[in-house]
Amino acid sequence: MHEFAFAYDIFKVAETTALKYKAIKVSEVLLEIGELTLIVPELLQQSFKMATTGSIVEGAKLVIKIIPGKIKCRECNKVSTISLTEEAHLTGLQLFKCKHCESNNTEIIEGKKANVKNIKIQE
Numbered sequence: 001m002h003e004f005a006f007a008y009d010i011f012k013v014a015e016t017t018a019l020k021y022k023a024i025k026v027s028e029v030l031l032e033i034g035e036l037t038l039i040v041p042e043l044l045q046q047s048f049k050m051a052t053t054g055s056i057v058e059g060a061k062l063v064i065k066i067i068p069g070k071i072k073c074r075e076c077n078k079v080s081t082i083s084l085t086e087e088a089h090l091t092g093l094q095l096f097k098c099k100h101c102e103s104n105n106t107e108i109i110e111g112k113k114a115n116v117k118n119i120k121i122q123e
């Protein structure tokens with residue numbers, strides 16, 4: 001249930017921004033979520049509603065953009081785009097294969113982070 005903790009963080013960022021600009025309301029929060037965070041958008045939406053109830057952020061639209069995962073191969077140095085649906089269930093999260101040379105000696109370089117990209121407020 002890390003969605004709720006994450007939703008609470010987003011709420012705090014949105015609230016802080018709203019207070020800073022003396023907004024009356026937060027209307028939209030744009031989020032980018034790496035596919036490999038394993039955050040479930042539907043659960044995050046629900047958690048966000050719970051976390052913001054009774055606050056200045058209540059009713060804000062949460063827009064979620066999913067960023068695909070990327071790995072870099074330590075053998076051939078090439079970057080592959082990976083998708084959870086294809087590979088994670090078979091190989092486990094830490095064992096993504098390079099799509100160029102099939103090596104398992106790879107590191108995740110994108111897709112494990114989640115960031116608030118933009119917050120729209122009403123002043």
Ligand SMILES: [Zn+2]
Pocket residue numbers: 073074075076077078098099100101102103
């Ligand atoms: Zn490779």
